[in-house]
Amino acid sequence: MIWVFKTTIKNKRQxxxxxxxxxxxxxxxxxxxxxxxxxxxxxxxxxxxxxxxEDYLIQRLLIAGYNVEVLE
Structure with missing residues (x-):
């Protein structure tokens, strides 16, 4: 399964x-x-x-402080 997400991760440090x-x-x-x-x-x-x-992966990244959305 391939998932593609839009994120608020901006750099390699993140x-x-x-x-x-x-x-x-x-x-x-x-x-x-x-x-x-x-x-x-x-x-x-x-x-x-x-x-x-997908929802669990999104939830874990939200807890880490980043917004993640599924791209259709």
Whole structure:
């Protein structure tokens, strides 16, 4: 499953701050990456963990202090 999110993450320092959260939630071979040059600061997630729901990932990043919205 591939998810694409609009975020308020602005720089590499912030990516490093939430990397442990994303790494904890996602299992190999799942992958994630950011496009910080895009105006929507895109987070792209390839999720292979069936139990993980988009809403839970969004909630965890909200708790960390970042807004995250699903891009259609």
């Amino acid at each position: 990516v490093k701050q939430i990397a442990p959260i994303l790494n904890e939630l996602l299992v190999s071979p799942s992958k994630w990456n950011f496009d910080l040059e895009d105006c929507d600061k895109i987070l792209r997630v390839e999720n292979y963990k069936i139990e993980l729901q």
